[in-house]
Amino acid sequence: MPELPEVEVVRAGLEPAVSGALITGVEVFDTRSLKRHSPLEGRFESLLEGRRMLAAVRRGKFLWFPLSAGAAAAPTGEGGAGGAAPATAAASGPQALVAHLGMSGQVLLRTPGTGEEGLLRIRLQIEHPEHGEFWVNFVDQRIFGSMAVDRLVPTADGAAGGYSGFDSGRMLGDTLALVPGQVAHIARDPLDPAFDEATFLAALGRKRTGIKRALLDQTLVSGIGNIYADESLWAARVHYEHPADRLPRARARELLAEVRVVLEKALAEGGTSFDAQYVNVNGASGYFSHSLNAYGQQGKPCPRCGTPIVREAFMNRSSHLCPRCQRPFRARVARVAA
DNA sequence: ATCTGCTCCTGGCGGC
C-alpha cells in the first residue's frame, strides 16, 4: 500500500539525512527482511559498513541509495558447493542499498537511542558530516518489504535511473544513469520526466487483460497500487475490468492524465494513511485519505453522481467503483467495420 | 510468450 506518493514522501524525508552520510553500523534483527539480498553479492552488513550513501533515489515504489566505492567486502563464500564463489561478484562496479516497503514497511529516521514501537527488522547507524548521527530504522510488520545491496546497471534509455530530488543529482555523479539490477525490469513511473507516454499507450493497447490489472503491472507503468488505481479509474470513469486493448487511445490518455493528477495530489498531501502503518520518516501520517473518492468509500455516495460506491472482489483483493459512472465494458457489434 | 493466480507474513478487528 505504500504506493508512489508514500514512497516519495519517505525518499524526500531521508534525502537530506542520508546523502553523504557514512554508515557506521548495521544490525539485522530479522534475516527475512533480506530476502532480496543475494549472498553472492557479499554479506549485507559488511557491504554497507564504512561506506557512504550518495543520494536517495526512487523509481515507482522502489528506493535505492547509491554507495561510495569504499572497501568491497569479501564475499561470504560459505555454502558454495563446488567453490566457484566468484570473488568478482562483490567487487564489480557500483552498488546501491535497495529498499522496498512492500505492504507495511516504514523507514524511520531517529535520534540514536530512541526505542522503536513497531517491528524493527534492520537498523543502520549513520553519521552525516553536517547533520550528525541518526538511526535509520527499517520497520516492517508483514515482511513483504526488504532491503538488499545490489549492483547498479546502466538504464536502457540512458536517462537518470530514477527521481533523486533537485540537488542530490549532483552527488550522484556517474551513478546518475544507473539502476539496481533488481529494479531494471520495473517501468518508469508516470511522474518521471523520462516516462515514454507513447510506448506506454502502445503497450497498454496490446494487453489482453483488464485495465486495472494493467495499471498494477509494474513492468508497464510503476508506482500505482490498489488505492490509486481505484482512484484514477473513478476519476476517468473507467470500469476496472475494461479490456486494456479495447480502451480507445484517447480514453487511455485521459486515464493516464488522471493517474498523474491523483498521484500528484496525494503527494502534495503527504500520502495516504489509514492508520499508523503508513508514515513519513518521522512517523507522521499523510492526509490524502480525506480526499479519497472511491477507495474504501463503499456505501458512501459517489461525489459525482450520488450513487453509492460499491466494493467488489478482484484478484484476491478489492476494487471500489461507482456503478453508475463506471459501467462495465460491453463488446458491441462493429458498425463501421471495413 | 503471455496471462493468471498462488505465496510470502503478521497484527488488527469483526463476528459469533
Next chain:
DNA sequence: TGCCGCCAGGAGCAGA
C-alpha cells in the same frame, strides 16, 4: 468477553 478466522496486498514466480 474471548477467540477464531478473515483481511490488508506488492511483487515474484509457477503453472496453464
